[in-house]
Every structure is written in C-alpha cells, then in structure tokens.
Amino acid sequence: MSNLLSSSIGRKLLMSLSGLFLITFLVVHLSINLLLLIPDGGEAFNVAANFMALPLIKFGLQPVLALGFIVHIAYGAILTAKNNKARGNNKYASGNNTKEVMWASKNMAVLGVTILAFLAVHMVDYWIPLQITHAVGSVTIGGVEMHDTYSLVAANFQNPLKVVLYVIGSLGLAVHLTHGFWSAFQTLGASNTIWRKRWTVIGTVFAWVVSLGFCVIAIAMYACGSCC
Amino acid sequence: MENNISLTLKVWRQSDSKAKGGFETYKLETVSTDSSFLEMMDILNEQLVGEGKEPVAFDHDCREGICGMCSLYINGRPHGPDDDVTTCQLHMRKFKNNETITIEPWRSAGFPVIKDLIVDRTAFDQIIAAGGYTSVSTGGVPDANALPIPKDDADEAMDAASCIGCGACVATCKNGSAMLFVSAKVSHLALLPQGQVEAALRAKAMVGKMDELGFGACTNTGACEVECPKGVSIANIARLNREYLSAKLKD
CATH class of the missing domain: 3.10.20.30 (Beta-grasp domain)
Incomplete structure (x- = not known):
C-alpha cells in the first residue's frame, strides 16, 4: 500500500477520495447554513450548530474532517510541485494555443489556494470563537443554554467586506468543483466516454448549486440586516 | 504564383x-x-x-x-x-x-533536447519495454472465429492502438504527464483476451516506469486528447486508473 501511495496514480487517488469526502462535508455545511434563512430568530440554526458541537462530533468527526483537508492540501501541494518539475524549466516561447481545455482544470492549484485563504478567514471568524475561546454570547432554547451562533453569523454578515469575501470564496469553490467533481471520478477509474459527460454535467450543476446556495445565504443575511 | x-x-x-x-x-x-x-x-x-x-x-x-x-x-x-x-x-x-x-522542440523534463528540434523520446520505449507487450507464443495463424471478441471492445482496442507514440500528449500537458500514451498502450491490450493474462502486471510495471522516468501526474485537463494526432480518448486514462488501482488493491 505504501508503494501505491508513492505512485502518481496513488497520490491522485488520495486527492480524489479526500476531495469527494470534502464534497460531502460541503453538503452537510450548506444544509445547516440554509437554516439561517428560516425566519425564527435563528432558533433552528442555533440548535443545529449546538448539535454539531456535541463531543462525539467535535472530537470524533472533526479530526476526520481536518485530516480530509490536510490530505487534500498536502497532496495537492506535492503533486503540483512534482508536476511542475516534470514540465521542466524550459517554457514554450510560442505559449499555449490549445483550445477546448477548461480553464478551471489548468488552475486547480490557484483556485485551491483561494479556497484555503477563505478557509483561514472562516476559521478565525467562527471556529476559534465557537470552539476555542468561546467568546460568544449565549442563548437558551428549550431549557438548554448554548452559543448564540446565529448572532455571530448575523453580525459578521453586516460587514459588507466580509460578504464580498464570502461570495468570492464561494465562487472560487464553484469553479474548483466544476473540474474537481468529474475529475475525482475519472481518477477512480469510474468514467468512460459516456460517464465523463454525465459526471461533468452533474458536477457543474452541483458546484453552482452549492456555491450559489452559500452566496444567497450571505447576501440575504446582509440584506435582511436587523429585520429577521 | x-x-x-x-x-x-x-x-x-x-x-x-x-x-x-x-x-x-x-x-x-x-x-x-x-x-x-x-x-x-x-x-x-x-x-x-x-x-x-x-x-x-x-x-x-x-x-x-x-x-x-x-x-x-x-x-x-x-x-x-x-x-x-x-x-x-x-x-x-x-x-x-x-x-x-x-x-x-517538445519541451518536458522527460524529453530532453538532443539537437535543434530533436528530443530524446526513448523514455517511451522504456515504458513499452516495462510491460507493453504480451509474452505469448503466437504459433500458427488461428481461425478467425476461434476467439470471439465483442465488436465494441475490438473497436476501442483498435482506437487505443492507433497511438503512434509521438509524445504530443506529454508536450502539451501542463504536468508533463505521459498518462495518455501509457493508458493507450495499457488499454489496447487490456480490452482484448490475449492481454488479460498479464493485465495487472502490465499496468503496474508501465505506471511504475512512467513515474520513475520523471513524467508528471495526470490532472485530467484533457489537453492531451485535444492535441493527440490520432484522437486517442482520455477514457483510456480512466481505464488505466481502474486497471492500476485494482491491480494494486489485489496485491
């Protein structure tokens, strides 16, 4: 197995599996965020956020998620470095005029770094206050005292700069996924001429639904302001 | 004029x-x-x-x-x-x-320039030598219908076999990857019954040699398929991934 993971296809396998795992995480994250749009003063969202802070999830699943991120980022960096080395130091003077190649597919590393920057801001905004410093107000719902996560989110989205950053991060994610989604299945070998088209369509729809979902939430929270 | x-x-x-x-x-x-x-x-x-x-x-x-x-x-x-x-x-x-x-000339770490526009493509020969063959004694000419092969498989094998090993895939790939070449060579044998016996060994040996010679990893941009003079499809790369991963998992 160690032999497998030091091969080019083995490394790609790790990129594929960790990528698909992170995609499932996005679905969970978006589902919970959509609760923000329920006009109940954030009650449903707070309950869901509190559930995600349960010890089993916090200490059981969160490290798995972190590992998913670390594997994806580390192997992405290793592969990019090795591929640049394989490309060689001599560049073509006449550039590259190959058409019909998706822009995203050639810029996955740049898009990845964009998403990583967004992730860093996101961790500072939410993960540190909610899970480390606990510098968050509390609220009691159904007799249970919990973090008022909703107010934290609502306050952040009153800052137009953060809304813009959030939207840029989400759009970068969409473009990353338009290539990443089908590419993951290609790497697993679960593709052929027919399924390549299907995975591309499914992946593109998925990427934009997820990304625009996050964008709509951010913009709605900003537009609503104090009203909801 | x-x-x-x-x-x-x-x-x-x-x-x-x-x-x-x-x-x-x-x-x-x-x-x-x-x-x-x-x-x-x-x-x-x-x-x-x-x-x-x-x-x-x-x-x-x-x-x-x-x-x-x-x-x-x-x-x-x-x-x-x-x-x-x-x-x-x-x-x-x-x-x-x-x-x-x-x-x-082709530019890639795997294809160093020898002189002017000529590059050293013997890396491809080394990859073929690592496993791009079937070691069977072919004997006399067999009866045409003795070995039934589905039409679709025969067609796909023929399309993969049309790879002429020119190296355009490596030359255009942003990763200097030889995956289209290797996948074509693995595919045209993997699709036919004669290639089955050594299929697992072949995939492992050829990918191993490709990595060893310093070619990059595939990131599925598809530029190789666009530039291939023979129109070899990257569906072959998916097949190579399948062949390689299943061979490795069986180890």
Whole structure:
C-alpha cells in the first residue's frame, strides 16, 4: 500500500477520495447554513450548530474532517510541485494555443489556494470563537443554554467586506468543483466516454448549486440586516 | 504564383543536449501552399545548405502520419494549428502569407533536447519495454472465429492502438504527464483476451516506469486528447486508473 501511495496514480487517488469526502462535508455545511434563512430568530440554526458541537462530533468527526483537508492540501501541494518539475524549466516561447481545455482544470492549484485563504478567514471568524475561546454570547432554547451562533453569523454578515469575501470564496469553490467533481471520478477509474459527460454535467450543476446556495445565504443575511 | 507564400521562421537551434540554445530567424520567399510542413522544412534546409550553414535537425520518417517520428511545437501547439494530424500531414495552406511561425522542440523534463528540434523520446520505449507487450507464443495463424471478441471492445482496442507514440500528449500537458500514451498502450491490450493474462502486471510495471522516468501526474485537463494526432480518448486514462488501482488493491 505504501508503494501505491508513492505512485502518481496513488497520490491522485488520495486527492480524489479526500476531495469527494470534502464534497460531502460541503453538503452537510450548506444544509445547516440554509437554516439561517428560516425566519425564527435563528432558533433552528442555533440548535443545529449546538448539535454539531456535541463531543462525539467535535472530537470524533472533526479530526476526520481536518485530516480530509490536510490530505487534500498536502497532496495537492506535492503533486503540483512534482508536476511542475516534470514540465521542466524550459517554457514554450510560442505559449499555449490549445483550445477546448477548461480553464478551471489548468488552475486547480490557484483556485485551491483561494479556497484555503477563505478557509483561514472562516476559521478565525467562527471556529476559534465557537470552539476555542468561546467568546460568544449565549442563548437558551428549550431549557438548554448554548452559543448564540446565529448572532455571530448575523453580525459578521453586516460587514459588507466580509460578504464580498464570502461570495468570492464561494465562487472560487464553484469553479474548483466544476473540474474537481468529474475529475475525482475519472481518477477512480469510474468514467468512460459516456460517464465523463454525465459526471461533468452533474458536477457543474452541483458546484453552482452549492456555491450559489452559500452566496444567497450571505447576501440575504446582509440584506435582511436587523429585520429577521 | 497565388499558391506560394512567404514566411518568417523562428526556429529553435541548439547544438547539443548541453548547449543553451536559442531562436534563429529565417526567411523563406516561395513556399507552395500544397507542400507539407516537413517539405517546407526541407526547403529551409536546402536554403541553409546553399548558404553554407548547418541545416536544422528535426525528426521525421514515414511522412504519412503513422510512424510517430515527427514532432515540432508549432505556434503554441504540438503538430501545429491543424487538428488530428501529425506535422508531416500538416499543410502550408494552414498558414497565411508573411506569417511568422515559431518552431520549437517538445519541451518536458522527460524529453530532453538532443539537437535543434530533436528530443530524446526513448523514455517511451522504456515504458513499452516495462510491460507493453504480451509474452505469448503466437504459433500458427488461428481461425478467425476461434476467439470471439465483442465488436465494441475490438473497436476501442483498435482506437487505443492507433497511438503512434509521438509524445504530443506529454508536450502539451501542463504536468508533463505521459498518462495518455501509457493508458493507450495499457488499454489496447487490456480490452482484448490475449492481454488479460498479464493485465495487472502490465499496468503496474508501465505506471511504475512512467513515474520513475520523471513524467508528471495526470490532472485530467484533457489537453492531451485535444492535441493527440490520432484522437486517442482520455477514457483510456480512466481505464488505466481502474486497471492500476485494482491491480494494486489485489496485491
């Protein structure tokens, strides 16, 4: 197995599996965020956020998620470095005029770094206050005292700069996924001429639904302001 | 003559693998639009010889698009501006009068330049030698129907086998990856019954050799498929991934 993971296809396998795992995480994250749009003063969202802070999830699943991120980022960096080395130091003077190649597919590393920057801001905004410093107000719902996560989110989205950053991060994610989604299945070998088209369509729809979902939430929270 | 064009050529000249190399600019006054790109190169070399200069070294052999010897990175594309052809089958009618054409060798760490436009592609031979064959004693000619093969498989195997090993896939790949070549060679045998016996060994040995020789990993951009003069599909890369991963998991 160690032999497998030091091969080019083995490394790609790790990129594929960790990528698909992170995609499932996005679905969970978006589902919970959509609760923000329920006009109940954030009650449903707070309950869901509190559930995600349960010890089993916090200490059981969160490290798995972190590992998913670390594997994806580390192997992405290793592969990019090795591929640049394989490309060689001599560049073509006449550039590259190959058409019909998706822009995203050639810029996955740049898009990845964009998403990583967004992730860093996101961790500072939410993960540190909610899970480390606990510098968050509390609220009691159904007799249970919990973090008022909703107010934290609502306050952040009153800052137009953060809304813009959030939207840029989400759009970068969409473009990353338009290539990443089908590419993951290609790497697993679960593709052929027919399924390549299907995975591309499914992946593109998925990427934009997820990304625009996050964008709509951010913009709605900003537009609503104090009203909801 | 309306069928003739004048050209300015920017050609990569490099005296040997260690030399630095650089572009030289040449002018050709009358090139027939009916000539092939390699014939145009011949005209250039005749002109250079006439001037007492050293002719440009470039690879060529069959000049009918089936041997895979010709290469050349022309105006930003392997095998030039036409689709699905090798450089020998590229015609000068694809260029405009007074156009400047930039001609470079394949560039990739796996294909070092030997001289001018010639690169060392023996890495591909080494990958083939690692497992791109079937070690069967073929004996006499078998009866045509003795070994039934589904039409679709036969077609796909034939399409994969049309790879001529020219290296355009590596030349265009942003990762310098040889996956399209290796996948074509693994696929055309994996699809046929004769290739089954050594299928797992073949996939492992050829990918292992490809990695060892310093080719990059595939990131599925699909540029190779666009530039392949034989239109080999990246569906073969998915098959190679399947063959390799299942072979490794069975270990």
